[in-house]
Amino acid sequence: MRTVKLLLLLPIGLLLLTPVHSTTPTLATGTITASDLTLTVVRVAGGNTFYNASIVDAFTGGIQGELVATGNLRVTSTGNLTFIASGTFTGTVGASELGTDVFHSQCAGTGFRQGALVSILCHEVLVGGTGGLAGLHGEGTAQFSGSAGTYSLLVHFDPV
Numbered sequence: 001m002r003t004v005k006l007l008l009l010l011p012i013g014l015l016l017l018t019p020v021h022s023t024t025p026t027l028a029t030g031t032i033t034a035s036d037l038t039l040t041v042v043r044v045a046g047g048n049t050f051y052n053a054s055i056v057d058a059f060t061g062g063i064q065g066e067l068v069a070t071g072n073l074r075v076t077s078t079g080n081l082t083f084i085a086s087g088t089f090t091g092t093v094g095a096s097e098l099g100t101d102v103f104h105s106q107c108a109g110t111g112f113r114q115g116a117l118v119s120i121l122c123h124e125v126l127v128g129g130t131g132g133l134a135g136l137h138g139e140g141t142a143q144f145s146g147s148a149g150t151y152s153l154l155v156h157f158d159p160v
Contacts, residue, residue, distance in 0.1 A: 023156045023158075024156065025154045025155065026062075026154070026155055027062070027152065027153070027154055027155075028061065028062030028093060028094065028138070028140075028152075028153045028154075028155050029061055029151065029152045030059060030060050030061015030063055030064075030150070030151060031060050031061060031148065031149065031150055032057050032058065032059055032142055032144070032148070032149045032150065032151055033057065033060075033147060033148055033149075034055055034056070034057050034147040034148075034149075035056050035057070035058055035147075036054075036056040037053065037054075037055045037056075037147070038053065038054045038055075039051040039053050039073065040053075042072075047076060047077035048074055048075065048076055048077070049074070049075045050072065051072070051073040051074075051075070052070070052071075052072065052073075053070065053071050053072065053073045053083065053085065054068075055067075055068075055069050055071075055085070055087075056068050056069075059089075059091060061151075062093065062094060062153075062155075063091065063092075063093050063151070063153065063155075064091045064092045064093075065089055065090050065091010065092060066090055066091060067087050067089045067103055068087050068088055068090075069085040069086060069087025069088075069103060069105065070086070071083060071084050071085025071105070072084055072085070075112045079110075079111045079112045079118075080108075080109065080110060080111070081107075081108070081109040081111075081112045082106075082108055082109075083106075083109070083120065083122070084106050084107070085104075085107075086102065086103060086104045086105065087102070088100055088101075088102060088103075089102070089103050089126070089133075092133075093136060093155055094155075096132040096133060097131060097132025098131055099130050099131030099132035099134060099136070100129060100130050100131060100133060101126050101127070101128065101129035101130075101133040101136050102126065102127050102129075103124060103125070104124070104126075104127070105122045105123070105125075105142070106123045107120050107121065107122035107123070107142075108121055109121070118145070118146070119144065120143070120149075121141060121142075122141060122142040122144075123139075123140075124138070124140055124142055124151065124153060125138070125139050126138035126139070126153070126155065134157075135157045135158040135159060136155060136156075136157055136158075137155070137156055137157075137158060138153045138154060138155035138156070139153065139154055140152050140153030140154055141153075
C-alpha cells in the first residue's frame, strides 16, 4: 500500500519542479585586434620552430572586452603554423553585465613571416564564467590577417 501511495504522489511532485534550460543560442560577431603578442623560442627540431606564446586580444561587437591568453605555437619550415591556447576573457557578451570567461583556441595558419602572423583561422570554445558571464558557453571561429581579425561565435547562457 505504501508503494501505491508513493507512485500516486510522484507525478504530482514532478509537476511542482520548475524546468531548467539554457537560453537560445545567439550569434555574436565583431572584430578582434591583437594588441600584444610575445613569442619565446622553446626549441627547433626537424624544420619546426616551437614557441611559448602570450597574446592580448581586444574584442568589439557582440563581445566587448579583452582576452589574455597563453599557448604553444609550432611553425613549420614552410611557414605554416598551429597554435593552441587558452586564457581569460574579461568583458561583456550582448547585454550581459561585466564578467569573466575561459576561452580555448585551436588555430591553423597559412603563413608566418618574421615573427608576425600572416593568416590564421581559429576554432574558439567558451566555457563557464563568473559575474555577468556566469553560465556562458559558446563556440565558433575567428580569422586573422596580421594583427586584425573577425569572429563569429554562437553563445548561450546556462542557468546557474
